[in-house]
Amino acid sequence: MANTVIGSSIVIDGEITGDEDLVVLGTVKGRISLRENILVESSGTVEADIETATITINGTVTGDVHASERIELRNDCRVVGDIRAPRILIADGASFKGNVDMEG
Amino acid sequence: MATLRPKTSSLPSPAIDGTTVIGPAISVKGRIEGKEQLHIQGRVDGMIRVSEALVVEPGGIVVAEISAKDVVISGTVVGNVAASNCVTLNPGAKLVGDIRAPRLVLADGAAFRGNVQMSGEPAREVERARTTASRPVASPPVRHGAPRVTPGRATARRPTPSAVPRVEAATPAKPTTSGSREEDDVTAVIRHQALTPKGADGAVKANRRVPTRTTQPMVLRAQPKQQPVTEAAANPVTTDSRTEGPARRARTEAVHPRIPPRGKRKLARR
Numbered sequence: 001m002a003n004t005v006i007g008s009s010i011v012i013d014g015e016i017t018g019d020e021d022l023v024v025l026g027t028v029k030g031r032i033s034l035r036e037n038i039l040v041e042s043s044g045t046v047e048a049d050i051e052t053a054t055i056t057i058n059g060t061v062t063g064d065v066h067a068s069e070r071i072e073l074r075n076d077c078r079v080v081g082d083i084r085a086p087r088i089l090i091a092d093g094a095s096f097k098g099n100v101d102m103e104g
Numbered sequence: 105m106a107t108l109r110p111k112t113s114s115l116p117s118p119a120i121d122g123t124t125v126i127g128p129a130i131s132v133k134g135r136i137e138g139k140e141q142l143h144i145q146g147r148v149d150g151m152i153r154v155s156e157a158l159v160v161e162p163g164g165i166v167v168a169e170i171s172a173k174d175v176v177i178s179g180t181v182v183g184n185v186a187a188s189n190c191v192t193l194n195p196g197a198k199l200v201g202d203i204r205a206p207r208l209v210l211a212d213g214a215a216f217r218g219n220v221q222m223s224g225e226p227a228r229e230v231e232r233a234r235t236t237a238s239r240p241v242a243s244p245p246v247r248h249g250a251p252r253v254t255p256g257r258a259t260a261r262r263p264t265p266s267a268v269p270r271v272e273a274a275t276p277a278k279p280t281t282s283g284s285r286e287e288d289d290v291t292a293v294i295r296h297q298a299l300t301p302k303g304a305d306g307a308v309k310a311n312r313r314v315p316t317r318t319t320q321p322m323v324l325r326a327q328p329k330q331q332p333v334t335e336a337a338a339n340p341v342t343t344d345s346r347t348e349g350p351a352r353r354a355r356t357e358a359v360h361p362r363i364p365p366r367g368k369r370k371l372a373r374r
Contacts, residue, residue: 007124007140014134014150020127030134 008043022052024059035068042076049081064098128163142172144179162196175205177214184218 003021006012010026017033024044032038033051040046044059054070057077065071067085075093084101123141126132130146139155144164151169152158158172164179171186177197185191187205195213204221 003125004127004130004146005123005125007122007138007142009122009140010124010136010138010142010154012132012134012136014132014136016130016132018127018130018146020129022130026124026138 006044040077126164160197 003023004018005023006026006028008025012026012028013030015031015033016022016028019035021037021039022032022034023039023041024046025041026043027045027047029047031050032046032048035053038050038052038055040055040057040059040061042058046059046061047063048061049063050061050065050067052066053068054072055065055067056072056074057065057079058074060078062080064081065079065083065085067083069085070087070089071083071085072089073079073083073091073094073096075091077091078095080097082099082101083096084103086102088100088102090096123143124136124138126142126144126146126148128145132146132148132150134150135153136142136148136151137153141156141159142152142154143159143161144166145161147165147167149167152166152172153170154172156172157174157176158170160166160175160177160179160181162178166179166181166183168181168183169186170181170183173188174190174192175185175187176192176194177185177199178194179196180198182200184201185199185203185205187203189205190207190209191203191205192209193199193211193214193216195211197211197214197216199214199216200218202219202221203216204223206222208220208222210216
């Protein structure tokens with residue numbers, strides 16, 4: 001599967017939809033709706049509501065996150081918003097503010 | 105908890121930073137801005153502004169206003185394209201929109217519809233040239249230029265020698281009044297040609313509907329005798345169909361004066 005990369009100097013203001021993996025090193029504002037994996041790198045900033053299958057967050061996310069499979073907050077991430085997924089991993093050192101819903 | 109770290113997801117970490125890729129199954133609606141290369145294999149609607157190259161790859165669709173340093177199009181773009189350096193349309197590219205760039209490469213097999221402005225720095229001058237009457241002068245050379253531009257390698261960087269004379273041809277037109285006069289003459293001719301067929305059609309239609317319009321030569325030709333026309337026009341007319349009726353009858357009178365149409369006309373009037 002091809003990869004979509006949002007580079008570190010890129011700002012996207014709007015909506016991202018699709019069926020493929022997404023790597024965010026830059027900034028995305030608006031909405032992300034995918035059926036695949038999202039990786040927010042440590043330089044990445046997402047100010048958006050996210051809908052996806054799995055998401056791994058190293059950077060900053062502000063917004064509600066809904067994953068149909070898994071959400072993983074790595075140890076340097078900052079997340080503000082509600083997260084909802086059947087499997088949620090929060091690493092030591094992760095900063096998180098919001099509600100957790102693990103009922104899928 | 106450190107054990108979690110090696111458990112990376114299936115995503116490969118991005119090999120190169122400094123390049124953004126919108127993959128083939130991704131659609132972005134909105135604004136994309138940045139200072140790095142942007143490759144689009146999927147779809148983008150909205151606006152793109154990058155300070156490096158924008159590459160629309162085969163299969164990529166962009167419906168957006170684009171501004172970048174270089175723009176390389178192999179896919180489909182709908183929208184105006186402004187590049188500070190070079191716009192390249194590769195074979196298979198489709199572009200509908202205006203191009204503004206100092207350099208333009210249009211490869212054989214590329215489809216393009218729109219205007220081109222090839223002007224290095226003086227975007228203002230071109231704007232001025234546009235507002236004065238130079239537009240018909242400025243745009244035709246582009247169409248000639250389009251097929252002329254290299255049919256060979258799309259990436260072959262042409263110094264575009266043709267761009268220089270084009271710009272020069274446009275610039276002296278503004279300051280010198282004589283040049284602008286010539287241009288005005290040209291535009292006047294074009295306008296005249298463009299308007300004549302319409303005007304003729306309009307005259308014919310008007311003639312059919314309203315027979316009283318005798319000012320146009322067409323009317324005289326269509327109706328050699330004026331009297332019946334004025335007679336018909338004298339009728340109290342409210343709708344087009346009614347005008348047409350008496351007018352036709354009047355014409356038949358004129359052609360066949362022996363046919364006694366008076367009774368009929370009276371009936372018609374009643």
